[in-house]
Amino acid sequence: FRSFDYGIYGSLVVPLSSQIFGGSEDSTLWALFGFAVSFLIRPIGGAVLGPLGDRIGRQKVLVFTIIMISVATACIGILPTFEQVGWLAPLLLFSLRIIQGFSAGGEYAGAAVYMAEHAPDDRRGFWGSFLEFGTLLGFSMAAILVTALEFIVGPEGMEAGWWRLPFLLTLPLGLI
Numbered sequence: 001f002r003s004f005d006y007g008i009y010g011s012l013v014v015p016l017s018s019q020i021f022g023g024s025e026d027s028t029l030w031a032l033f034g035f036a037v038s039f040l041i042r043p044i045g046g047a048v049l050g051p052l053g054d055r056i057g058r059q060k061v062l063v064f065t066i067i068m069i070s071v072a073t074a075c076i077g078i079l080p081t082f083e084q085v086g087w088l089a090p091l092l093l094f095s096l097r098i099i100q101g102f103s104a105g106g107e108y109a110g111a112a113v114y115m116a117e118h119a120p121d122d123r124r125g126f127w128g129s130f131l132e133f134g135t136l137l138g139f140s141m142a143a144i145l146v147t148a149l150e151f152i153v154g155p156e157g158m159e160a161g162w163w164r165l166p167f168l169l170t171l172p173l174g175l176i
Helices: 002-011 015-018 025-057 056-075 088-118 122-162 164-175
Strands: none
Touching: 002 015, 002 025, 002 056, 002 088, 002 122, 002 164, 015 025, 015 056, 025 056, 025 088, 056 088, 056 164, 088 122, 122 164
């Protein structure tokens, strides 16, 4: 699931740079830093949530991380714009990306171990490969969704607020 929300963010850097970062000369760079910040925090999430999964159960931690990612991603879809709240908009975005990165750090490792523990001994490699397949599928689905939306509403529609829809769609997907 983490790959879907990361794919959405990466595909929507242009509208995010103008809407959340004010469209200044450096806004695209700041939006890309927002993408990177979640990767920087991931090891901390793995270090905290991995041992927690050992203690209370991987399935509980996995569900928790998916809910955290879903809610944080959906909240990006309701962020106020730079025009509305100034520099609070990027700060809120960075905070949500930190939550995403923290939870993704715990999700991936926990999911890999969970799949390996529950796979039949002679099929661990096969079942474990679905984690990587899911990652590629998530990125691909995000790119397809954003591209289709841009095709339907155009660049003006994306700037007018349709960029929010893919972020909001992660909430029902995460609940499923």
